[in-house]
Amino acid sequence: MQRLIPTLRHDQVDEALISVINSLQICAKEISFRVGQGELAGVLGSTLSENIQGETQKKLDILSNQLIKEILLECQHVRAVASEEEEGIVLGNEQGKYLVAFDPLDGSSNIDINSMVGTIFSVLPVPENNSGDVDMFLQPGKNQVAAGYILYGPSIMLAFTTGQGLRLFTLDQTVGEFLLTKKDLKIEPETSEFAINMSNFRHWQEGMQLYVDDLLAGTSGPRAKNFNMRWVAAMVADVHRILCRGGLFAYPWDARSANKPYKLRLMYEGNPMAWLIEQAGGAAHSGEERILDIQPTDIHQRVGIILGAKHEVETCLRYLEGSQSGDKTV
Numbered sequence: 001m002q003r004l005i006p007t008l009r010h011d012q013v014d015e016a017l018i019s020v021i022n023s024l025q026i027c028a029k030e031i032s033f034r035v036g037q038g039e040l041a042g043v044l045g046s047t048l049s050e051n052i053q054g055e056t057q058k059k060l061d062i063l064s065n066q067l068i069k070e071i072l073l074e075c076q077h078v079r080a081v082a083s084e085e086e087e088g089i090v091l092g093n094e095q096g097k098y099l100v101a102f103d104p105l106d107g108s109s110n111i112d113i114n115s116m117v118g119t120i121f122s123v124l125p126v127p128e129n130n131s132g133d134v135d136m137f138l139q140p141g142k143n144q145v146a147a148g149y150i151l152y153g154p155s156i157m158l159a160f161t162t163g164q165g166l167r168l169f170t171l172d173q174t175v176g177e178f179l180l181t182k183k184d185l186k187i188e189p190e191t192s193e194f195a196i197n198m199s200n201f202r203h204w205q206e207g208m209q210l211y212v213d214d215l216l217a218g219t220s221g222p223r224a225k226n227f228n229m230r231w232v233a234a235m236v237a238d239v240h241r242i243l244c245r246g247g248l249f250a251y252p253w254d255a256r257s258a259n260k261p262y263k264l265r266l267m268y269e270g271n272p273m274a275w276l277i278e279q280a281g282g283a284a285h286s287g288e289e290r291i292l293d294i295q296p297t298d299i300h301q302r303v304g305i306i307l308g309a310k311h312e313v314e315t316c317l318r319y320l321e322g323s324q325s326g327d328k329t330v
C-alpha cells in the first residue's frame, strides 16, 4: 500500500505543499495519540475559557489547536494560519507560499462521550500583492490547493484532495504512516439517507421544513421512498459516512439567533468539506450559492451547508427555491 507522501510526489504536487501536508500528518499522529489516551492523558472535559465565537472550549480543543499551530509554524512554507480557536491569524515565515485554515477539533461535544471527532484543514496559496494580514485568507474555496480531514474513530483516517480526486488513507499505527486505502472515491448521485439535527426543525425556513417532511413521509409521500436518518454531531464523521455510503448532510439557515443564523464556519468547515465532496462527484451548496464560489469577508464567517449526493442536494435546493418563490408544489 502506498504511503501518503509518495502518492503526492507521484501526482507531482509542489514540494513546498508536500512539506505543509507532511506537517499536518505529524499533527494528526500527535492528536490521535492523545484522543486515544482519553482520560489517561487528562484531555477530557471543558476549560473555563470561551473561543472568539463564544463557545466553551474543551481541553482537547485548546491542546489540538496549540499542537497544530506550533507544528505548522515550524514549517518554512507556512506564511500564516487561521484557526477556529484563534481570534486573528497567526503569522509564520514571511517567505512562506501557503496559508492554512483549520478546525483543530471538530465535533467537540463528542469528546467526553468517547465518540468520533476530527480535524479539518484547508490550504490556500498566498495571493500576489498581499497586505500580509488577514486579507490574505479572504479567498473563495475554489482557490484551495489542498484540503482534508482526519477522523479519529476506531481507526484513524485521512480524507484528502489536491484536486486530483479524493483519496482515503488509514493510519497504520504499527509504523506510524498513513497508507492509501481508497482512491478516486465517488458518491452515488441518489441516496435514501440524510443527516440533519432534527431538533432545529421549528427554526428552519419553510422550504427546508417541507423538504424534510417529504423525506419523513417515505413511500406514502411525494418522494415515494423511505429515507433513513443519521446524525453523529461531528461534521467530520457525518461527511465521512457520506463519502463511504452516500447521503445528504445539512446544517441550514435557522432562526434561533438573529446574529447567528448559521452554525458551521466557511473557511475551515464549509470550504474543505465542499471541495472533498465535489471531488467525489457530489455537490455542496449554501442554500444560496455553490459553497466554493463564496467570497469570504471574515475568517470566522458562518455559512449554510447542504452537501452530499448530487441529485439529492439539487432536490433539496428546489424545495428552498420553491418556497421562496411561493411555489409549494416542488
Ligand SMILES: O=P(O)(O)OC[C@H]1O[C@](O)(COP(=O)(O)O)[C@@H](O)[C@@H]1O
Binding pocket: 084, 103, 105, 106, 107, 108, 109, 197, 233, 234, 235, 236, 251, 263
Ligand atoms: O450540536 P449540533 O447542533 O448537533 O451540531 C453539531 C455540529 O457542530 C459541530 O460540532 C461544530 O464543530 P466544532 O465542534 O468544531 O465547533 C459540527 O462538527 C457538527 O456537525
Ligand SMILES: [Mg+2]
Binding pocket: 103, 105, 106, 107, 235, 269
Ligand atoms: Mg467544527
Ligand SMILES: [Mg+2]
Binding pocket: 061, 084, 103, 104, 105, 106, 107, 108
Ligand atoms: Mg472545532
